[in-house]
Amino acid sequence: MESLGELWRALPANDLLRTGILLACLVAVRVLAVRALARQPQISIEMRRRWSVNLRNALLIAGLIGIVAIWSRELQTVAVSLVVIASAIAIAFKEVILCLSGSFYRTMSKAYNIGDRIELGELRGRVVDISVLTTTIVEIGPQHDAHQQTGRLITFPNSLLLGHALAREDYTGNFIVHVITVPVSLEADVLEAEHILINAAREVCAPFLEEAQAHMKALESMHLIDTPSVAPRVSLKIVDDEIVRLNLRIAVPRIRKQTVEQDILHRFLAAFHPARPPSADQTDPS
Incomplete structure (x- = not known):
C-alpha cells in the first residue's frame, strides 16, 4: 500500500491524468467483477x-469522491463562486436533487432492492434495476388483482419515493401471504362455496404448508414481528344485495403466487360449477 501511495504522489501534478487513471481503474474493476459474476452459475x-447493480453504484460513488479529492484545490479557489451560484444550481437541478434525496431515502430505509415486488402509486412490478436517479421495474398487471408480467419496463424517478406511499408485496421473503377474492351470488349456496374453496386451498397448499410455517416462525424470531397464520382461511363480506365476496387468505411461495391461485380457482370452479349436460332444447330432436 505504501508503494502505491508513493507511486501516486510521484505522478505529474496533472489532475486530468489522475482523473483518467481513476476512471480507468474503476472501469477495469467493473469489467472484471461482471466477468467474475458471469462465471458463477451456482449463484x-x-x-x-x-x-x-450494487457494485455499479458503489463504483459511481467512489468515482465521484475520487474526482472531488483530485480537484479539491481547484474547487477551493472557486468556493466563493460556488456559493453564489448554489441557488441557481438548486433551481436548475431541482428534480435531480429530489431524485438523489429519494435514492438516499431508499438506501437508508431499505425500502426495496433488486427482485422485490413493489407498488408505488399506480405503478406495480418487480424491481430489475436501481440507480442513483431512477428505478426500473417489470410491470405486473394490468390490474391490481393480476400477477402476470405485462412485458413492459417502467422507469420512474426516485423522487416519487418522497411523495408517495410505497407498498412492498413480498417483505416476508420466500413465502408471502396472498388473498384471493371470489365473488358469489347470494342466490347460490354461499356456505357450500366457502367449503369447496377452503378444501381446494388446503389441497393445493398442503405440499408447502409446513415449510411456510417454519419460514414465518423464523421471521418472528429474527425481526420480532407477528406473522399471520399460514393455514388457509376464508372470510365472507356482503358487497350488496346480490353478491357476497369470499376472501381466501393463503401462504404461498413468492415465485408461485400466480400458479397456486389459478390451481385453486380451477379446482373451485370445477366443483362448484361442474360441467352441466345440455338442456332438452339444446339436444338434437332427431
Missing part, C-alpha cells in the same frame, strides 16, 4: 444482478 441470476 442465482437475481443475486448476481443485485451484486452487479
Whole structure:
C-alpha cells in the first residue's frame, strides 16, 4: 500500500491524468467483477444482478469522491463562486436533487432492492434495476388483482419515493401471504362455496404448508414481528344485495403466487360449477 501511495504522489501534478487513471481503474474493476459474476452459475441470476447493480453504484460513488479529492484545490479557489451560484444550481437541478434525496431515502430505509415486488402509486412490478436517479421495474398487471408480467419496463424517478406511499408485496421473503377474492351470488349456496374453496386451498397448499410455517416462525424470531397464520382461511363480506365476496387468505411461495391461485380457482370452479349436460332444447330432436 505504501508503494502505491508513493507511486501516486510521484505522478505529474496533472489532475486530468489522475482523473483518467481513476476512471480507468474503476472501469477495469467493473469489467472484471461482471466477468467474475458471469462465471458463477451456482449463484442465482437475481443475486448476481443485485451484486452487479450494487457494485455499479458503489463504483459511481467512489468515482465521484475520487474526482472531488483530485480537484479539491481547484474547487477551493472557486468556493466563493460556488456559493453564489448554489441557488441557481438548486433551481436548475431541482428534480435531480429530489431524485438523489429519494435514492438516499431508499438506501437508508431499505425500502426495496433488486427482485422485490413493489407498488408505488399506480405503478406495480418487480424491481430489475436501481440507480442513483431512477428505478426500473417489470410491470405486473394490468390490474391490481393480476400477477402476470405485462412485458413492459417502467422507469420512474426516485423522487416519487418522497411523495408517495410505497407498498412492498413480498417483505416476508420466500413465502408471502396472498388473498384471493371470489365473488358469489347470494342466490347460490354461499356456505357450500366457502367449503369447496377452503378444501381446494388446503389441497393445493398442503405440499408447502409446513415449510411456510417454519419460514414465518423464523421471521418472528429474527425481526420480532407477528406473522399471520399460514393455514388457509376464508372470510365472507356482503358487497350488496346480490353478491357476497369470499376472501381466501393463503401462504404461498413468492415465485408461485400466480400458479397456486389459478390451481385453486380451477379446482373451485370445477366443483362448484361442474360441467352441466345440455338442456332438452339444446339436444338434437332427431
